[in-house]
Amino acid sequence: MIGQDLLGIESLDRERIELILETAEKMQEIGTRDVKKVPTLRGRTVVNLFFEPSTRTQTSFEIAGKRLAADVVNFSVSSSSLSKAESLLDTAKTLDAMDPDAVIVRHKVAGVPQRIADVLDAPVINAGDGAHEHPTQALLDMLTVYQEKGRIEGLSVAIIGDIAHSRVARSNIYGFTRLGAEVRVAGPPTMLPPQVDVLGVKAYTSLREALDGVDVVMALRIQNERLGGGIFPSVREYSSTFGLDRAKLRFARPDAIVMHPGPVNRGVELSHDLADHRPSVILDQVRNGVALRMALLYLIAGRDFPQDQE
Amino acid sequence: MGGLESFKPAPVDAEQGEERVVLDDTSIHRALMRIAHEIVESNADLKLLYLVAIPNGGVPLARRLAQNLESLTGNAPRLGILDTTLYRDDLATRGTRPRLRRTEMPSSVDQSLVILVEDVVSTGRTIRAAMDALMDFGRPQSVQVVALVDRGHRELPIKIDYVGKNIPTQPGESVVFRSEPQDESSDEALEVVVQSLAGSDSGLNPSQGVGELA
Numbered sequence: 001m002i003g004q005d006l007l008g009i010e011s012l013d014r015e016r017i018e019l020i021l022e023t024a025e026k027m028q029e030i031g032t033r034d035v036k037k038v039p040t041l042r043g044r045t046v047v048n049l050f051f052e053p054s055t056r057t058q059t060s061f062e063i064a065g066k067r068l069a070a071d072v073v074n075f076s077v078s079s080s081s082l083s084k085a086e087s088l089l090d091t092a093k094t095l096d097a098m099d100p101d102a103v104i105v106r107h108k109v110a111g112v113p114q115r116i117a118d119v120l121d122a123p124v125i126n127a128g129d130g131a132h133e134h135p136t137q138a139l140l141d142m143l144t145v146y147q148e149k150g151r152i153e154g155l156s157v158a159i160i161g162d163i164a165h166s167r168v169a170r171s172n173i174y175g176f177t178r179l180g181a182e183v184r185v186a187g188p189p190t191m192l193p194p195q196v197d198v199l200g201v202k203a204y205t206s207l208r209e210a211l212d213g214v215d216v217v218m219a220l221r222i223q224n225e226r227l228g229g230g231i232f233p234s235v236r237e238y239s240s241t242f243g244l245d246r247a248k249l250r251f252a253r254p255d256a257i258v259m260h261p262g263p264v265n266r267g268v269e270l271s272h273d274l275a276d277h278r279p280s281v282i283l284d285q286v287r288n289g290v291a292l293r294m295a296l297l298y299l300i301a302g303r304d305f306p307q308d309q310e
Numbered sequence: 311m312g313g314l315e316s317f318k319p320a321p322v323d324a325e326q327g328e329e330r331v332v333l334d335d336t337s338i339h340r341a342l343m344r345i346a347h348e349i350v351e352s353n354a355d356l357k358l359l360y361l362v363a364i365p366n367g368g369v370p371l372a373r374r375l376a377q378n379l380e381s382l383t384g385n386a387p388r389l390g391i392l393d394t395t396l397y398r399d400d401l402a403t404r405g406t407r408p409r410l411r412r413t414e415m416p417s418s419v420d421q422s423l424v425i426l427v428e429d430v431v432s433t434g435r436t437i438r439a440a441m442d443a444l445m446d447f448g449r450p451q452s453v454q455v456v457a458l459v460d461r462g463h464r465e466l467p468i469k470i471d472y473v474g475k476n477i478p479t480q481p482g483e484s485v486v487f488r489s490e491p492q493d494e495s496s497d498e499a500l501e502v503v504v505q506s507l508a509g510s511d512s513g514l515n516p517s518q519g520v521g522e523l524a
Contacts, residue, residue: 019409026393026410034418035446038396068396298396299407 005117005124006296008133009174017175021143023295024288030067031291041070044101044302048074049091049116050127051107056262056286057127057136061104064293070101070301092116102301105129110167123300131165137261138171140292142179144285145216148257153180158210158252160186160242161220161269163203164193168261169220173199186210187242188232207242211251218259219244219269235268245271249279257281332477332485333502338458341474342371345456346378348472353423358451359387360422364394364440365411367429370489370500371458375427388422390415392447397439413443420448425472429487430502431457434468459502461485475502482507 009017030036046065048058058074065072077091092115095103100122105113110130117124128134146152157176163169163185176183177200185196186204196203204210211217222238232238244258258270258280266272274280333341353359359379363372369391380386393411401407426440437455444453458474463481479485483506489499 023410026412029413030396033446038446039442040396040401298410302402 004300005113005126006135006300007113007117007124007126009135009138009171009178010133012135012175012178014178017139017142017178020139020292020295020299021146023299024139024143024292025147027291027294027298028288030294031287036067037069038067039069040298041065041068041101041302044070045099046070046072046297046301047095047098047100047103047122048072048076048127049095049103049105050074050076051088051105051112052128054106054128057106057289058104060286060289061125061127061293064290064297067290068294068297070297073100088112089115089119092119096120096122102297125296125300128167130167131170132167133171133174134167134261135171136289136293136296137168138175139296140285140289141168141172141218141259141261142175143288143292144259144281145176145257147284147288148281149215152176155181155216156184156214157181157216157218158184158186158204158214159218159220160207160210160244162191162222163187163196163220164191165223166220170199172218173201177201184210184214188238190232207248208251211248211256214252214256216257216259217244217249217252219264221261221263222265222268239268243268243270244274246273249274255279259285262286328506329503331501331503333459333475333500335500338474338500338502339374341458342374343378345472345474346375346382349375349379349425349454349456350382352454352471355423356383356385356387358421358423360390360419360424360450361387362390362392362415362419362424362426362440362444364426364428364436365391367458367487367489368427371429371456371487372427375425375456387425388416390417390419392426392440392443394436394439394443397442399435399439415447418448419444419450421451422448424450424453425456426453427456429457430459430461430485431455431468431470432461432463432485434464434466437468438466458487459485477502477504479504480506 030038048061050058062072102125103120103122104125104127105116106127107129110132113124113126113129126133126135142152149155159169159172173183183201184204185201186207189205192203256279258274260270260282262282264270264275266275361372361376363369372389376387376389391412391414393413395408395410424444426437428436431437441453444450454471456472457470460470460473460476461479477485483504485502485504487502
């Protein structure tokens with residue numbers, strides 16, 4: 001149905017994305033129960049292998065696994081001890097010897113989840129690799145938009161910020177265009193990747209033009225390590241040009257929603273007011289993240305005969 | 311809340327062999343009226359009744375049963391929908407993951423007289439899964455089972471309290487409950503058919519046949 005691993009949205013066709021979203025929608029009900037647990041993955045082991053700290057994504061996967069009754073183990077590794085490619089694969093092999101049923105991988109270098117998937121028997125889910133992909137974030141974003149708008153096909157989505165260095169942007173571009181939405185990206189010229197149009201999106205350096213008539217505005221987090229790195233003059237300038245507030249939001253459709261993958265730099269990407277109140281749906285995104293990751297674990301982990309899948 | 315059902319590709323009918331109708335719309339409605347009478351007869355405190363439908367087939371049956379019970383007693387019983395997929399005992403040994411169906415339980419089942427409603431019961435495994443799922447919603451006073459069709463071949467010690475019709479079947483046959491008319495000209499909304507499968511592997515199609523999973 002969706003294959004052995006989930007390494008990126010790029011390799012998912014529309015039907016698979018829809019199966020994942022539909023499954024996640026059913027999983028949401030479990031989160032509303034008094035007893036938030038089903039026995040589906042009882043006796044299965046899910047390993048969170050995070051080479052880069054990420055409290056939110058790691059916690060979300062941990063809760064998702066536990067709600068499906070899996071045993072979830074957090075295997076956190078500091079990046080410094082893994083400067084050699086050799087030791088990375090050694091870590092993966094060590095893990096494999098412990099017979100996990102799914103391994104969730106986060107790494108600052110693009111392609112590491114793929115490398116690990118190549119040597120592991122267990123299915124691998126990419127929880128973010130460098131500036132490559134962050135498929136579970138994009139899927140939960142698609143679920144959130146679907147439930148807010150009732151559809152994805154035909155919507156206009158503007159992604160604002162450091163597009164060139166953002167795995168969230170890349171995965172969302174693949175996902176939303178595959179489901180038939182129009183995707184625009186906007187940011188300072190230094191943050192727009194060259195030839196971004198090959199991904200089927202239109203690039204803007206004017207926020208006003210990018211927001212014109214859109215249904216969804218997605219602000220990206222400005223990474224602290226890039227602040228002062230020469231790609232934009234100052235936080236203040238970024239905030240005044242590309243930071244969203246209610247005044248700038250008026251260029252979008254009156255019923256536009258505002259999204260952010262979190263954590264928000266308040267007053268930079270979003271005004272304080274927008275970070276906390278409608279039309280931003282940031283906490284819905286977080287809530288949907290758990291259901292979405294439950295759906296993926298259900299579809300991917302603990303199948304004895306994954307080769308029957310296709 | 312809008313469902314993603316619209317995303318689903320239309321179900322593709324497996325290659326079908328012979329097919330005969332064993333219960334038509336009229337006989338299904340008669341059976342559900344008789345079962346409503348039997349439920350009233352066997353349960354003292356009708357206010358505690360809680361119908362729990364097992365999707366997909368149980369849902370239209372439970373709705374009809376609820377209407378019948380309301381017309382008999384003046385009280386509409388509570389009505390819930392409980393998907394058993396995540397509680398199945400064969401998830402580890404199947405290559406494919408079955409699609410989930412919706413669960414909508416309007417309230418806890420504590421102290422209630424739960425009536426599980428299923429279209430076709432065979433091995434009893436779905437009912438076992440449903441009982442496990444039910445316990446996650448509280449502690450019912452009792453659990454009883456309605457099956458429109460009992461086709462035999464039980465593999466677990468499960469008893470059906472109210473049966474629409476016993477239909478003994480051969481292993482190669484499947485029993486399918488349909489809640490939609492097969493063609494526009496027909497006004498027969500509900501029917502149960504027995505299919506003798508043409509190909510020996512067509513019974514393994516996971517998107518098919520509520521009957522097989524029962």
